[in-house]
Amino acid sequence: MTGLGTPGSPGVLLVLDGWGHAPPDRGNALALARTPFLDSIRATCPAGLLQASGEAVGLLPDTVGNSETGHLIIGAGRALPYDSLLVRQHIDSGAMRGHPRLNEMCAAAASADRALHLVGLCSDGQIHSDLNHLGVLLATAAAHRVPRVWVHAITDGRDVADGTAARYLAQVERLMADAGTGRLATVIGRGYAMDKSGRHDLTEAAVLAMADGRGLLRHRLREAAENPERGDEWVPPSVLAGTGDRPAATMADQDAVLFFNFRSDRVRQLVDGLADHLERTGRKTWLSSLAQYDTRAEVEPLTRRAGASGGLADELERARLLSVRIAEREKFEHVTYYLNGRDPRPRATEEHVRVVADSAPDYRRRPQMGLAQVVDAVCSAATRSDVALVVANLANIDVVGHTGDLGATVRAAEHTDAAVRRIAAVAGEQGRWMLAVGDHGNAEQMLQRGPDGAPLPYGGHTTNPVPVVVTGGAEHIAGRAMAEGGSLADVAPTVLKLLGREPGPAMEGSPLL
Ligand SMILES: O=C(O)[C@@H](CO)OP(=O)(O)O
Numbered sequence: 001m002t003g004l005g006t007p008g009s010p011g012v013l014l015v016l017d018g019w020g021h022a023p024p025d026r027g028n029a030l031a032l033a034r035t036p037f038l039d040s041i042r043a044t045c046p047a048g049l050l051q052a053s054g055e056a057v058g059l060l061p062d063t064v065g066n067s068e069t070g071h072l073i074i075g076a077g078r079a080l081p082y083d084s085l086l087v088r089q090h091i092d093s094g095a096m097r098g099h100p101r102l103n104e105m106c107a108a109a110a111s112a113d114r115a116l117h118l119v120g121l122c123s124d125g126q127i128h129s130d131l132n133h134l135g136v137l138l139a140t141a142a143a144h145r146v147p148r149v150w151v152h153a154i155t156d157g158r159d160v161a162d163g164t165a166a167r168y169l170a171q172v173e174r175l176m177a178d179a180g181t182g183r184l185a186t187v188i189g190r191g192y193a194m195d196k197s198g199r200h201d202l203t204e205a206a207v208l209a210m211a212d213g214r215g216l217l218r219h220r221l222r223e224a225a226e227n228p229e230r231g232d233e234w235v236p237p238s239v240l241a242g243t244g245d246r247p248a249a250t251m252a253d254q255d256a257v258l259f260f261n262f263r264s265d266r267v268r269q270l271v272d273g274l275a276d277h278l279e280r281t282g283r284k285t286w287l288s289s290l291a292q293y294d295t296r297a298e299v300e301p302l303t304r305r306a307g308a309s310g311g312l313a314d315e316l317e318r319a320r321l322l323s324v325r326i327a328e329r330e331k332f333e334h335v336t337y338y339l340n341g342r343d344p345r346p347r348a349t350e351e352h353v354r355v356v357a358d359s360a361p362d363y364r365r366r367p368q369m370g371l372a373q374v375v376d377a378v379c380s381a382a383t384r385s386d387v388a389l390v391v392a393n394l395a396n397i398d399v400v401g402h403t404g405d406l407g408a409t410v411r412a413a414e415h416t417d418a419a420v421r422r423i424a425a426v427a428g429e430q431g432r433w434m435l436a437v438g439d440h441g442n443a444e445q446m447l448q449r450g451p452d453g454a455p456l457p458y459g460g461h462t463t464n465p466v467p468v469v470v471t472g473g474a475e476h477i478a479g480r481a482m483a484e485g486g487s488l489a490d491v492a493p494t495v496l497k498l499l500g501r502e503p504g505p506a507m508e509g510s511p512l513l
């Protein structure tokens with residue numbers, strides 16, 4: 001890239017996905033792993049812990065962090081109210097119950113004797129959805145006497161402990177009983193309904209179950225979630241049996257469909273797939289969602305997302321500083337789209353490198369994933385004098401952490417330690433500083449107490465703080481202590497300062513050094 005501004009001092013920003021901090025214990029994969037390099041830099045270089053969950057990053061209090069929020073806030077340099085918080089505020093203020101679009105959909109369904117379909121992840125994991133948001137939707141439908149209200153329940157096992165799906169379905173049934181309306185139409189694992197890896201065959205299976213009732217017919221649908229063979233995440237698409245062994249519910253022309261996940265990335269394939277299928281089969285339906293989606297299909301959101309401009313991407317563009325963004329496919333959107341504040345606009349000051357590991361790995365057997373390719377790409381960008389900032393996400397710790405397999409996650413952490421060592425060495429040779437930070441916790445807590453107090457495997461996120469550490473760069477940094485009590489909102493101001501720039505005017509975080 002020619003004509004770009006010369007950086008104050010170039011650097012590398014590494015997001016170690018799922019890298020949280022907790023005291024050593026038998027469920028802390030990061031403490032059990034041999035990570036001599038990460039241990040040494042955290043002991044000898046400016047280092048600290050940052051808040052990456054709850055209100056500090058724009059989430060509801062005591063809510064675990066997540067990759068979207070983590071990268072949004074790292075990029076924005078300020079806490080932004082996340083979609084889950086905006087939906088909760090809308091419900092608590094009464095605005096959701098009185099929402100014109102929600103009432104219009106319900107009134108239309110009632111007057112035309114049509115059905116309302118409520119589709120979403122049924123747990124209280126608060127990363128993609130919150131089951132408790134269903135209550136106001138059911139109450140509004142009941143108030144309008146919508147003749148048929150169907151709930152298409154997606155089972156979790158990833159944001160919450162596995163083996164809990166039946167418990168959450170019982171909660172759905174209580175919500176429907178309280179509202180006096182609603183019946184379960186389908187029960188489908190999130191592995192099918194919320195795939196985002198391009199496995200359209202999985203999406204299709206979910207679409208056909210929800211739209212056409214094609215799936216495992218069950219007279220008692222909750223059974224589908226009781227001890228599923230492959231866990232809650234992989235409950236096979238199951239549909240409620242009606243009379244004569246036909247499905248009780250299908251989606252008909254003029255029905256209304258409302259998606260209650262507030263996070264877009266894992267419902268995008270489902271929504272677009274369903275919209276295409278309904279259109280192809282001549283069914284015109286109302287499509288709406290609790291929060292704004294990034295879908296191809298026109299889906300009317302009941303709440304709009306907060307703006308996130310003025311972040312790191314805008315400041316780098318303003319200073320004409322080139323950044324190279326690198327990640328495996330699982331986290332590529334995070335170091336580009338989310339870090340840029342959900343702004344898809346291509347920029348001359350950015351190059352994007354999407355690494356696709358050579359096979360669809362069973363992460364437990366390949367805890368290193370495509371790390372070697374990511375490290376190669378980071379090191380090659382770091383040797384370029386026109387690159388002010390290399391930004392990379394090392395996905396292993398989180399992606400393998402989600403398997404709930406402690407041993408595999410220990411190995412993922414050890415691979416990540418070696419990767420960071422190599423990147424820091426090349427950065428040092430090139431006179432670059434390196435800032436490594438987690439985006440939320442995961443691997444530091446791989447066990448969770450079950451209802452009977454016994455430890456259960458847990459692959460979800462945590463509310464723990466995340467480590468941050470800076471190596472190399474100008475002498476004055478090496479000896480500096482890092483400010484205490486920071487959050488992810490302080491990362492962008494710190495990066496800009498290390499690059500020799502002031503924090504952006506829209507940023508509310510402050511440099512940690
Ligand atoms: O996999 C996902 O979609 C979520 C967990 O549900 O994790 P992350 O926020 O790290 O993407």
Ligand SMILES: [Mn+2]
Binds near residue numbers: 018068439440
């Ligand atoms: Mn993450």
Ligand SMILES: [Mn+2]
Binds near residue numbers: 018398399402442461
């Ligand atoms: Mn995750």
